[in-house]
Structure formats: C-alpha cells, structure tokens
C-alpha cells in the first residue's frame with residue numbers, strides 16, 4: 202500500500218549534491234538545497250554562475266550529471282519534464298492569441314482529456330484566485346499586460362503544480378514596470394502559498410522578493426540565508442560585495458594588534474576596531490556599508506571619526522549619496538548614503554563618523570571575521 206505522505210513532503214524541493222558538467226565545464230558543482238513547502242527561494246549570482254542550469258535541471262530540461270533531485274519527496278532525476286508536476290511561469294507572450302483566457306487557462310487540462318465540466322470548474326476557481334473571473338471570455342489582445350500575466354499564472358495554478366519556477370522573468374521590463382511586477386509576483390506567491398524557485402542576476406529582486414536567497418558563484422553556493430542574514434552577516438568578501446547598492450565600501454589594509462587592542466591600518470588611515478575583536482594580525486579588508494556612514498558623530502562615543510574630502514554629491518531627495526576620499530588614503534573612492542539632503546562642497550574637508558559595530562572585517566582569504 203502506498204505510504205501516506207505528509208503535506209510538507211508533498212510540495213517541497215530538494216537538490217542532493219547535484220553536479221552538471223558540459224564537457225570540461227563544471228556548470229553546477231555539488232549543489233545542495235532544500236526548499237520547504239510554500240517557500241520562495243531566489244537563486245542569484247553573476248552571469249555564468251550556474252543558476253539557470255540549476256533551474257533547468259529541476260525542470261527536467263537539462264540532464265543531471267551527478268546527484269539527485271526530489272519534488273515532493275519523489276525522486277524525479279530521471280523523469281521527463283512533463284511528469285515532474287512543475288510550472289515554468291513565463292511572461293504573458295506565452296499565451297495563445299486565438300484562444301480566450303478561459304481556453305488558455307484550461308488548455309493543459311483538455312490535453313489531458315479531463316471532462317469538460319471539471320475543466321470549467323477548475324478554470325473558474327483558478328481565475329477567481331487570480332481575480333480575473335470577469336475576463337475569461339476575452340482574448341489576450343483584449344487584456345492589459347498585467348491581466349495577461351495573471352492569465353498566464355492562472356494557467357499554471359490550474360494544474361496544481363508542486364512548485365513555480367521562474368527564470369529571470371522581469372529582465373525585459375523597464376525599471377518602473379520591474380518594480381511593480383516584483384511586488385505583484387511576491388504578493389501572488391504568498392497569497393497562493395506555492396513553493397517557488399526564482400532565478401535572477403538582480404540582487405534587488407532576490408533581496409526584496411525571497412524568503413531565502415542562495416548566492417552562487419562558479420557553480421557553487423557561496424551563502425544561503427534570509428536576505429537580511431546575507432546582507433548583515435556576509436560570509437565572505439564576494440557576498441559582501443555582491444549584495445547592496447551602492448555596494449559595500451572595501452578598504453584593503455593590515456590588521457595590527459597591540460596591548461591597546463586591534464587597529465586597522467591602510468596608508469595614513471588608522472581605525473580602532475571594537476575591543477573584543479577576535480582576529481589575528483595580517484592583511485585584511487575593512488568593509489563599511491554606505492548607510493553606516495554618518496555626516497557627523499552622534500555623540501555616543503563609540504563611533505569612529507573619519508576625515509574625508511567630498512568628491513561628488515548626488516542629492517536624490519530622500520537621501521544624499523556622497524562620494525569621498527578618506528584623508529590619508531588617496532586614489533580610492535568611497536560612498537556614503539546619508540538620509541535627507543546635505544550640501545557638501547566639492548574638495549572641502551568633512552568629518553564623517555561610523556559606528557564601530559557597523560564595521561565588517563575580512564581576513565587575507567576573504568572570509569568574514571567576527572567583530
């Protein structure tokens with residue numbers, strides 16, 4: 202008798218040490234990931250890091266070289282794409298233009314030979330969940346872009362898939378549309394509670410939409426965690442530099458230890474680190490997020506004060522981005538993100554401050570050091 206599966210097993214996804222080789226290129230290298238039921242996981246990373254290949258292996262569009270993939274607890278590694286019960290969500294242009302919204306949504310069910318009455322009920326249910334029941338008789342050209350996207354999603358959910366897969370769905374949209382589509386997809390996913398794997402090279406999409414982010418590089422996972430975990434506690438320099446716009450300021454230098462404590466030194470710049478910093482001396486990189494820099498000391502006493510020269514000021518209304526050079530460290534540009542509007546005169550010395558607990562430190566190998 203078939204064993205009854207718990208609901209949590211029914212919709213989760215699992216990659217078990219999955220590798221993909223294209224001849225001598227290792228596109229995905231021993232990839233391990235479990236996605237829980239209803240979870241939204243974003244695979245993010247630079248071009249060529251292996252995220253699309255990972256998604257395509259899950260979808261059954263690419264063979265796995267080594268390892269196993271499970272959908273709802275079931276090993277699907279050798280199954281054809283159509284037998285995996287997954288829905289690749291495409292943009293609206295994937296709708297059939299000559300069919301009504303209802304026919305588009307029900308198409309997969311009629312291919313399966315389901316009775317007409319059942320198809321009608323399921324199409325209506327899916328349309329109601331997507332708030333497009335009043336548009337079922339219309340053809341794609343009679344719908345707005347957003348409505349077409351909803352029809353495309355309804356066509357996916359009518360099949361009751363175990364998971365939604367997205368591959369860079371917003372890359373062709375302009376910046377404004379991308380912003381609203383991001384919100385739309387994230388809300389939809391939460392509303393429907395469907396397990397989702399979402400591939401993007403855009404860190405903003407990954408950070409704002411996903412419950413968990415998997416940052417890949419060279420076919421491997423660099424770090425997995427909630428967006429805030431990756432942002433606030435990057436495991437290494439790569440993660441620190443990838444997430445955040447403007448990016449984290451990075452200063453190569455040397456860590457010196459003395460009786461008085463630890464100090465970071467780069468040319469003429471010397472910064473005392475928190476007293477309990479558990480780090481050995483040697484080459485190191487200091488990281489400071491642009492928003493951790495303040496225009497003046499706040500009087501708390503724990504702040505590091507930095508002398509700098511403003512090079513360029515961008516007033517964005519709600520915030521001001523200031524590019525500057527630290528005194529004693531010429532040739533390197535840093536950026537501060539200050540709330541509100543600030544007037545800095547170009548070339549004029551300014552005093553900036555950073556809370557010491559906002560420092561990030563990386564050792565010679567680029568690994569984060571606890572401060």
Ligand code: ATP
Pocket residue numbers: 223226227228246247248249250251252253254255402
């Ligand atoms: P992008 O953001 O540019 O789409 P990606 O992170 O999705 O990149 P993949 O498309 O998964 O990266 O590619 C990972 C690596 O595998 C790259 O080095 C790529 O050149 C290689 N690759 C992908 N598909 C093939 C293929 N069919 N044949 C040979 N090499 C491939």
